[in-house]
Amino acid sequence: MISDLQKVLEIIKLGEKLKYELRHSWLSNGRQESVAEHTWRVSLMAMLIEPYLKEKVNSSRMLKMIIIHDLVEADAGDIPAFDTLNNLAIREQKATNEIKSIEKIRDILGNDLGKEFYELWFEFEEKNTYEAKVANALDKLEAQIQHNEADISTWLDIEYEMSFLLDKHVEFDTNLQIFKDLIEDTAIKKMANSGINISEFKEKAMAK
Template sequence: MKNDLLKILEIIKLGEKLKFEMRHSWLSNGRQESVAEHTWRVSLMAMLIEPYLKQKVDSSRLLKMIIIHDLVEAEAGDIPAFDTMDNHTVKEQKAMNEIKSIEKIRDTLGGAMGEELYNLWFEFENKETFESKVANALDKLEAQIQHNEADISTWIEIEHKMSFMMDKHVGFDPILQLFKDLIEEEAEEKLKEAGIDTNSIKEAIL
């Protein structure tokens, strides 16, 4: 038992790194966001939105999936989505680094728990189950909410376009689609207030 607890303590200490691993997102007070803060709010979103989803969700599995998914970034680092969008090499390297990290987490914990977290991480990545689709959708939506809350000066140009590219993540559930629409409307209003032509952005996506 003591040995098992030492292994758990090692993973908890790994999690501390997420408190100072920064994301390409800024808070409303001008401070950069940590991965840990992002993960916490995705978990909060899951808890609040779960009762409204069209299909019953395994809440425990959903929350575990959200929490474990970003833990790999304690070693692999956080790479923004826009860095992998059109760069196959970066995308492939990111995947390799994250797989190495989740394998290390599995091997450190060992036993059933190590295998469970390993499988949950890949379930999220594969996006085939309802829970994994919800987890992925909330992950993307939280990032956009955070952008909406940050000063527009922190946005880079590709993020103007990405504000209108979330449909593919939410189309499987009407509530998430509606939730996305509300978040997208906030983004569009913010862009318009900054004098940015959102119609041309949306036309370019189509």
């Protein structure tokens, strides 16, 4: 038992790194966001959105996936989505690094708990279950919400375009589509108020 709990403590210590691993997202107060902060709010979103999902979900399994999926970034680091969007080599390297990390976590725990972490991480990545699809959708939607809350000066050009790339993540659930539309509308208003050529970036997104 002591040995097992020592392994648990090691993973908890690994998780501390997510408190200072920064994402390319900025808070409304001008501070850069940590991975841990992103994961926490995705978890909150899951609890809030669950009653509105079109299908019943295993909420415990879904929350576990959300909490575990970014844990690999404590070891592999965070690579922004816009870096992988049009770059296959970076996307493949990111996947390789993260698989090595989840294997390391599985091996540290070395028991059924390690196996559960490993399987839940891949379930999230493969999006073959309803819970995994919802978890993935909320992950993407939270990132856009955070961009909407940040000062527009922190946005890169590609992030204007990415505001219109959320449909594919929510197409499986009509209420998530409505939720996405609310988030997208906020982004559109933010861009319009800043004089951004919305049509240009929407067209680029639709061409993908």
